[in-house]
Every structure is written in structure tokens, then in C-alpha cells.
Amino acid sequence: MHWQTSRFRIDLARTRVMGIVNVTPDSFFDGGRQSSAAAAIAHCERLLAEGADILDIGGESTRPGAEPLGAAHELSRVLPVLREAVKLGVPVSVDTSEPRVMQEALALGADIINDVRALRRPGALKVVAAHAQAGVCLMHMRGEPDSMQGLSGYDDVVAEVNDFLRQRAQEVQAAGIAAERIVLDPGIGFAKQAEHNLALLARQAELLGIGRPLLVGWSRKGTLGRITGRPVGDRQAASLAAALLAAQRGAAIVRVHDVAATVDALAVWRAAERGSLAGA
Numbered sequence: 001m002h003w004q005t006s007r008f009r010i011d012l013a014r015t016r017v018m019g020i021v022n023v024t025p026d027s028f029f030d031g032g033r034q035s036s037a038a039a040a041i042a043h044c045e046r047l048l049a050e051g052a053d054i055l056d057i058g059g060e061s062t063r064p065g066a067e068p069l070g071a072a073h074e075l076s077r078v079l080p081v082l083r084e085a086v087k088l089g090v091p092v093s094v095d096t097s098e099p100r101v102m103q104e105a106l107a108l109g110a111d112i113i114n115d116v117r118a119l120r121r122p123g124a125l126k127v128v129a130a131h132a133q134a135g136v137c138l139m140h141m142r143g144e145p146d147s148m149q150g151l152s153g154y155d156d157v158v159a160e161v162n163d164f165l166r167q168r169a170q171e172v173q174a175a176g177i178a179a180e181r182i183v184l185d186p187g188i189g190f191a192k193q194a195e196h197n198l199a200l201l202a203r204q205a206e207l208l209g210i211g212r213p214l215l216v217g218w219s220r221k222g223t224l225g226r227i228t229g230r231p232v233g234d235r236q237a238a239s240l241a242a243a244l245l246a247a248q249r250g251a252a253i254v255r256v257h258d259v260a261a262t263v264d265a266l267a268v269w270r271a272a273e274r275g276s277l278a279g280a
Contacts, residue, residue: 001213001252004180005111005135008091010054012213014270015247017262018093018255019044019052020219021085023077024061037080044085051263054112055088056255057081058095062116062145064189064222071100082108093137099123106131114215116141116190118168129176137183137215138172140164142191149191157196158203161186166210183213183253194223201242204249213252218242220257240265 003010010016023040044055059077060069078094078101085092086109093112094105102113102124111134118138119125128136140161142151154160165184173179186200186207197218200207207214218224224238225231236258243254244265256262271277 002180003135003183003213003252004133004178005091006106006109006131006133007111010091010135012252015251015266016053016253017051017259017266018054018056018215018253019047019050019259020255020257021047021055021057021081022061023057023059023081037084040081041084044081044088047259048088048090050260052090052259054091054093054253055085056093056095056112056114057085058114059101060096060098062095062190064145064149068144068146071098074098074101075104079104079108082110086110091135093135097121097124099127102127106134111135112137114185115139116185116187119172120168125172125175125177129172133181135181135183136172136177137185138165138168139185140187140190151191152193152196154192154196157192157199158206161200162207162210165207169210169212179212183215184210185215185217185255188216188218189221189223194226197221197223201245201249204246204251208250214246214250215253215255216243216246216251217255218246219255236261244269 001012003012021040021043057078059074082105091111093114094110095114096102097115097117113128114137116139128134142148169182188197219239220232220235224235228238239258240261243256243262246254247266
């Protein structure tokens with residue numbers, strides 16, 4: 001299976017690593033570390049040196065409780081970084097729900113729109129559908145970041161996430177976006193309690209029945225803290241375990257902060273599966 005994006009047709013025969021570039025002062029793990037354009041561009045280069053296959057640039061925090069930012073402010077954070085990132089020779093994703101940001105990012109050469117709201121804001125679907133080849137990631141979330149944790153009641157979270165993603169993928173295709181441009185994200189931690197997140201991991205294979213690749217983001221998230229008792233800064237090992245389990249259960253892309261360690265963990269898994277160093 002492949003993921004068609006603006007400039008790249010990404011081969012998903014092996015699990016790809018998407019490196020997180022948060023150009024924000026308030027993200028839950030690395031807020032403020034790459035809040036200047038120069039620091040964010042240096043971080044992009046570092047992630048590529050560590051083995052990232054895709055860069056994901058975000059200018060608005062979507063952590064639980066986060067306040068809306070506004071398009072102008074988001075653009076002022078994202079565009080200076082994107083201008084340089086598109087020169088680095090890898091697919092570049094922009095993590096946004098704002099149609100104006102999508103429009104300007106795609107015009108500047110972004111390959112992918114990664115939208116936690118699954119193109120449901122007015123105008124977002126139209127912007128991406130108008131582009132010839134841009135890739136899109138559609139994520140499951142209820143409500144908004146400042147309200148979502150109060151909307152986490154499910155009878156069967158896996159079935160309900162499955163139904164939402166299947167329906168949304170169909171709606172997006174009906175708007176003119178080819179299936180090969182679409183990947184799906186179950187939205188770990190977005191309007192979900194720890195038990196819901198773990199159910200999505202345990203039964204992740206059920207989501208593969210939709211027929212589109214899965215992008216999964218467990219990196220440093222609160223459920224890992226609940227399991228281990230460790231604060232966000234000490235969750236690398238837990239994040240690696242979750243990323244590896246997601247990959248083993250069929251995730252095509254894992255979205256992570258700790259690129260080098262994740263690349264190594266996936267390489268060991270692939271070598272063990274083959275029983276050989278060939279192609280490691």
C-alpha cells in the first residue's frame with residue numbers, strides 16, 4: 001500500500017516514522033523547545049538525521065484543555081519553518097485544522113494535511129479536495145481540545161471509532177479526494193480515557209478493515225503515564241513499547257517525538273521477523 005502526497009508516493013511496505021515538530025510554546029511534552037523558527041528548522045534536520053521518514057509541523061497545541069489559537073497566529077509560527085522544511089527532500093506534513101493554514105501550507109509545498117478534526121471545519125474539505133494530490137490524515141476526536149475529555153463516554157470505543165473513520169473516509173472520497181491520498185488515525189488520547197486507548201491498541205487490527213493505512217500516535221501520552229507512573233519526560237521507554245506494538249498490529253505510520261530510538265526499535269523488530277540482518 002502507498003500514501004499519495006503532493007510530491008511523494010510513500011511506500012508503506014514498512015512502518016514509517018513521522019517526527020513531531022511542535023512550533024508551540026504550550027505542547028504537552030516539548031512546548032517551547034522549538035518555538036522559534038531557527039530552533040524548529042534545526043529540529044527538523046536533527047529528526048531527519050535520526051531517521052525520520054516524514055516531518056509533521058504543528059503551530060497549535062491540541063493537548064487536552066488547549067485554547068484555540070487563530071489562523072494568523074498559527075501561520076506566523078508554521079510558515080517560516082515550512083519554507084525551509086520543504087527543501088529537505090522528505091514528505092512534510094502540516095498539523096492543522098484551519099482552512100486558511102491548509103491553503104497557504106499547500107501553496108508553499110506541504111505534502112500532507114494532518115487534521116485532528118478530520119476536515120470537518122467549514123471550508124477545510126474544499127481546500128484539500130481542490131489540490132491535485134495532497135495527502136491527508138483524518139483523525140477521530142469528539143468536541144474540541146478544551147472540551148473533549150468530557151466527551152469520552154462510549155459503549156464500544158473501537159466500534160465507534162471504526163464507524164466514524166469509515167464514514168469520514170467515504171465522505172472525503174465523495175468530495176473528490178482519492179482513497180490513496182487518505183490515512184486514518186484513531187486519535188489516542190483525544191476524547192478518550194486510558195481504558196479506551198488501550199482497547200484501541202488491543203483491537204487495532206479491527207480498524208484495518210476500513211481499507212486505509214493507519215497512523216498512530218502514542219508518543220509520551222497520558223495513558224503511558226497511568227500505566228508506568230512516570231511523568232511525561234520519563235516516558236520514552238513506554239512510548240517505544242507502544243509504537244512497536246502499534247506497528248506489530250498493522251500501523252503504517254507511527255508519529256513520535258523520539259525518532260532515533262523508535263527507528264532502532266523498529267529495525268530490531270523487522271530483523272527478528274526476517275531472522276536475518278539482510279535489509280536491516
